[in-house]
Amino acid sequence: MELTLNHRKEGDRTVLEVGGEVDVYTAPKLREKLVELVGEGHYQIIVDMTKVEFLDSTGLGVLVGGLKRVRSHDGSLSLVCNQERILKIFRITGLTKVFPIHDSLDEALQDTE
Amino acid sequence: MMPDVELLVPPGAQYVGLARLVVTAAARQAGMTNDRLEDLKIAVSEATANAIQAHQRTGDDGPVQLQFGPTGNGHFGVTIADAGLPPEGSAPGAVGDRVEGGLSLTLIRGLADVVDVAGGSGTSVHMRFIVGGSPARRVVEDP
Numbered sequence: 001m002e003l004t005l006n007h008r009k010e011g012d013r014t015v016l017e018v019g020g021e022v023d024v025y026t027a028p029k030l031r032e033k034l035v036e037l038v039g040e041g042h043y044q045i046i047v048d049m050t051k052v053e054f055l056d057s058t059g060l061g062v063l064v065g066g067l068k069r070v071r072s073h074d075g076s077l078s079l080v081c082n083q084e085r086i087l088k089i090f091r092i093t094g095l096t097k098v099f100p101i102h103d104s105l106d107e108a109l110q111d112t113e
Numbered sequence: 114m115m116p117d118v119e120l121l122v123p124p125g126a127q128y129v130g131l132a133r134l135v136v137t138a139a140a141r142q143a144g145m146t147n148d149r150l151e152d153l154k155i156a157v158s159e160a161t162a163n164a165i166q167a168h169q170r171t172g173d174d175g176p177v178q179l180q181f182g183p184t185g186n187g188h189f190g191v192t193i194a195d196a197g198l199p200p201e202g203s204a205p206g207a208v209g210d211r212v213e214g215g216l217s218l219t220l221i222r223g224l225a226d227v228v229d230v231a232g233g234s235g236t237s238v239h240m241r242f243i244v245g246g247s248p249a250r251r252v253v254e255d256p
Contacts, residue, residue, distance in 0.1 A: 024162040025126040056158050057216035085151045092223035093216050 002026075004051075005033045007042075010109055014042040019051035022059035030059065034066035043075025046108045055086050060093060067099065076100075080108050117190075121176035122161065124168035133158045136181050136191055143183045145244045152224040153189070153242050159217045160193040160238045167197025167236060188226070188241040196235035 003026035004019040014037060022030055037045060047063065049055070067077045078100040081087055090096045102108035120135055122128045136157045137150055145153065157179075164177035173196055181191040222228050225240035 021130065023126075023158060024129050024165075054154070054158075056155060056162065057220055058162065060216050089155065089220065093219050 003029055005030065007033070007037060010046075013044045013046055013109060015046045015048055015105065017048045017051065019053075021054040022052060022062075023054060023056045024058045027056075027058040027062045031062045031065060034062065034069065038066070038069045038073065038075075043070050043073040045070055045075065045077045046080060046105065047077065048080040048105055048108075049086060050080055050082060050105075052081075052083070052086055055089055057093070060089065060095060064095070064098065078102060078108050078111065080105050117180045117182040117192075120179040120181075122165070122179060123176050124165045124173065126162065126165060129158055129162050129165065132161045132179060136179065139181055140189045140242070140244070143189050143244055145189055145242065149242055149244070153191070156221045156224040156240055156242075157191055157193070159221050160191075160240065163217055163238075164193050164195035164197070164236070167195040167199065169197075171197040173197055183244065184241060187244055189244050190239065190241045192237060192239045194235060194237040199232070199236060 002020050003022060005016065007014055007016045009015075016033065016037065018030065020026070034045070045066065047066070063077070063079070070077045080102050081090075082103045087096075087101070090099070090101065100108075100111065102111065118139060120132065122132050133154050137154050140150060140153050161177065161179065167173075168175065168177060175196060178194045179191065180194075181189070184190040218230075221238065221240065226243050227239075227241040229239040231237045231239070
């Protein structure tokens, strides 16, 4: 299963849609994408993980790295995730306290922080 | 009791996905339920990735070894062994913004029912999962 990455603007936010498997092999592509987006001035990022099939600690690390990057520009990085198996990974590692996690993209877009 | 299956995995990140598929298929065949298969899949992936990275750090071209199978007491066991060096992050005074190492072990410990980590010339991680149990039911075992 390949990793798919697509981004688009939604008002002043940038939605990055991630699909497939984010693991030690594919996570560098996600890291590159986040670095590229921040480099282009996208500082309000919503990572939509609705279509993620698998996520490991490398993927979590990349998301934490992305959060640090946008924060250094006073930006934000929130997540859309409604799958229990993925949410469980965030809970076990305590990262539910680090990322704003929303059930749906609509909810994430309505959150004005 | 059936003998374990052995799988030798070359030390490349591209093989982690294959390793988790093979182990998950064996556990499914052993009757593991879907929820637990998800736990197993992540824990195996983490431990295999760590083992592969240990070989890469050491410059060891040899494969990492996975041994797995039903343990006969309602558990499914997986042992993942490498011959490499432990991560730099575990050394005192190590710096860097990579947080994966710590998260990885947290995940393994949070997902498997029993975890034993043994050091030596390399690292060996043994995990057990209750085949039919819910993830919330933990077997408490003192080290």
